[in-house]
Amino acid sequence: MGNEHIATLTRRSVLGLAAAAVAGGVVGCRTSTTGADFGGNDTLTLPNHIAPKPVEGAIVSAMDGVPAGLTAMPNPLPTSTSGPPGSGKEFTTFQINWGSPARPYEQNEYWQEFNKRLNVDYKPTLVPADAYDTRLATVLSSGQIPDMTFLHTTSANAQQAIQDGAFAELSSVLGGDKIEQYPNLANVPTYQWEASAINNGLYGIPCDLPYVNATHLYRRDWAAEIGLTRQPKDADEFKTLMTEISKTRGRYGLGGFSGGVSGFVNAMFRVPNNWRDEGGKLINHIETDEYEQALGYLRELWQGGAFHPDALPLAEQGAKDRELFESGVTSWQVGSADHWYMSGGVSRLRAKNPKADVTPILPMGHDGGKYTFWSSPGFYALIAISAQAAENEERLGEILRIMNYLRAPIASEEGFFLRYGTEGIHFSYDDNRYPVTKDSPAPTDRDAMFYTGMVPVIFYYPDPQDVRDTMSYTEEVTRNTVKDPTVGLFAPSSASSAAKLEELTQDYVNGIVSGRRPPGDLQRFRDDWRQQGGDKLRQELMDARAK
Amino acid sequence: MTESRIDPAASATAPQSGQFRPSRRHSIWWRILAFRWHYLFIAPGVIFFLVFAYVPLLGNIMAFQDYSPFRGLSRSPFVGMDNFVGIFTDPEVVTALVNTVVISLLQIVFAFPAPIALALLLNSLLSVRIQRLVQGIVYLPHFISWVVVVAIWQEVLGGAGLVNDLLAQLGTGPVALMGNPDTFKALVVAQVIWKEVGWGTIIFFAAIATIPTDRYESAAIDGASAWRRIWHITLPAIMPVIMLLLILRLGAVLTVGFEQILLQQNAVGRDAAQVLDTFVYFRGVLGGDWGLAAAAGLFKGVVGTVLVVLANKLAKHGGGEGLF
């Protein structure tokens, strides 16, 4: 389900996954000089929640924010909708294409089948992730907003568009039991509606994101070579492990200084998730002592040679950074479980080095105690409906029915098609009845078009043991997560300051950790951050909370 | 060559552009008629520039607006000079401007003359076949996009690259050739020279190719050495092109390789690598502040225009042709 790519959009973010999550919480709009008041309600009637129907072979976690695992696809697949949702009309979308370009309709079996099954004339705008902001702005400027738009809520352009009223507020059609006519949409957990609501308004269907969307792996065989046969239990052991590994020629403890590394170390030092409430006052994580310690520790890792010499450029070259791990150069890497077990990250590593022993590694408390991992807000983006299209009630109903189809669970007739395509064309079953991608051009079409952002996340890998291990790893880390207290709060200035503050943060953090700046620059960083929008953000969030 | 050498027009009674060179002495209507062919020739071009350059330039109105793409020009509020004030009060702008100008000047001093030198060097080779072969190889890097170029440089000169690998085998410590903020500007210029020097020779080759060989012959008869021939024949002959390119380059003084620098900024930090275009990208495109981006574009345009006009004056003053 493409959740392996979720970190890529905020590729310039030091905080990586965490930052994507955080900014999602403080969705806002810049203060408009017109003072236009976009939608919003005094109170919000949240849509009801209906748990997905249990399916055979599924492992369902009792915890919020942990996706279900699937050890075998049910056979036959249950259906989750009744009849094609569309009326044969055009259905336009703006969505991200993580893959290579799709083939034209005439050759594109996925597209043809999609139109047939949904009874629509599907017209997607497939945007490469890198061009997201540019393309979103041009589409917005054209005034012709597609029926369904993938809105990355951290994007200033998306936030501005929501404020400008480009997208429909949906609580009147989805609030309370009204959502129950769209059973797959009703599967959206309540916490996601809460977290993604803006100013008490629902501006789209939340795109599913686990609280913890990361599996950290390390080379246990290399650790054993230097005499550490169990997982490191505190910060010192982890540092020793990483720096010792780097002493072997051609090996490095850590690759790029990415958001994943920061997230791991933040967890070790129990840095608060974005903000901490101290007696009614919000304190940003960068203002805390824990953060100072974490930063100092990263600096020590750097000085000790734990990082790859090109760690800074590698932080922005995610694919290459992962390749270094997969080709046996670096000893530690973070990625989504999908990346490791579905897209072949681990098998690529084993193909190159059959003796490699890669094992998930849990963050450890720096002092040997607890760690606290930053929870995501539980949603990644909003899938919004054009306000113009929604003016027509009948059309709005049709679009919602289509979206209901698109949010079908993977273990259903509909969801399975959306994710895997058609047997014999896009995939074939292996001996264990796992759908393996065919070595032909057709799957490229599927990969280019399937990511509407609607498909809910699930752990489903060729080896059922990987599924079980991922489940327990994710549950373990989720149990130790800390929440961002500002998720769901609305800060109007975040749209104009978020990108600026992120850039500022990255520059200071890179500088301090790599030794380009003295450790004392942390104070300058904090001052700059406060002046350039941090204090304003704090005030707005506190005001929003007081309401 | 704007002045007329022969001007039989004085005696002409009707404008016939085929037979004489109209000059400013004639009435304006007479001259318009005389140049009717020229007007006809430029008509499609003028229409093109009107439609595809000037119509979109109207969009720069957004520099004076709090522009939002969805609202568009008509519904976005006007904010006067706020966007310009926003640019010049931003603490980062000074850094960005200084970096931009320094990198630009370094490029004008080092990267601009490089293709001229290479073209002269190649031209001094006797064998045309070798000339062509060498030229065919040196222009190759132009075709590799910056993403790939940066990746290759990293592979060779990066902290774990081939060069440092070799140094490590020789027992010396790693040299930060790519991630060093102090040498970043030199690195940027070196990359530009490497990527574009071969491609840049093409235009000079074309200029050299138009030099009649008899000039060299008579110089040789007069006993001029190879150096003197370059100095007194080749260089003066390509001077108009050099001046033209230099003036145009000055107009782009606030533009330095956006993609190239953006890709390498993380390694050295903003203090060394923030330039005007990356600043505008972060604030304007990613920050959704399109008004500010447009304001920065207008500022660049005004600075460029002033420089081009000045350089043009200077060139004409120095006896050259200038641009217009």
Add this chain to the structure above:
Amino acid sequence: MAVVRPPWQERTPGWLQVIKVVTIAVILVVMAFPFVYVIVTSLAAAGSTQVGIFPTAWSLDAYRSLLEGGVVSRAMLVSIGVTVVGTALSVFFTVLTAYGLTRTAEMPGGRVILFLILATMLFSAGIIPNYLLVKELRLLDSYWSLILPTLISAFNLVVVRNFFMNLPDEILDAARVDGASEWRLLWHVVVPLSRAVIAVIALFYAVGYWNSFFNALLYINDTSKWPIQLVLNTFVLQGSPLSQIQNPEIQPPARAIQMAVVVLATLPVLIFYPFVQRHFTKGVLTGAIKG
């Protein structure tokens, strides 16, 4: 190889010759390296690792998997079409406009027009206004959106004009005296004398059309109309694997695929270049001007 030395060129001293040869050899090695690197990397087989710049196992799988998809070969065709049509139109209109502007000093309004054209190099309109223009002209998703917005480059125009203005006046005046119309003069006297610069701007335009991807990214929604460079860009920038659910045993390394796209995207230029190059490497005007 036998070199015919023109009588006016005396033998260069030995030491100078050595310096020249060494300099050029160094330049060649440094310049050719990236291409060797790109080609070598594109030939890595599945599961191969890297030693220096060389892969441990070689194969053509990257090319095979690219070409069989049809995406890359179709994108190549699109690029070739756009480049050929675009270059022809661009060169025609650039030459026409440039010649029309050679007499700006005497032509009423000439200098103003020239200045306004130059100004388009200094001021840019930005992404959104350009997009809206293309949309209003109903060119979205049309191949024309890849040609018309960049039909004439002010830079190339000025370069051509500069060359035209440096042509010896005697020749033009002689033709005028013979009663040639300006149209005839342009195509039968000026253009043949300017083969070098026309070859150069044709090359500039062709490479410009060939390399451009940003306009396609903005204006072309239908990915089957994407030019090769945009496809390349998604491969290289996004590190897109061909298929997300990969089979690592058969899939060549992602980097091999990226580099193979670079090779495929550059190949046509390599093939085409020597034909153009002939026109500007040596003495086009020799003979034509004498007398």
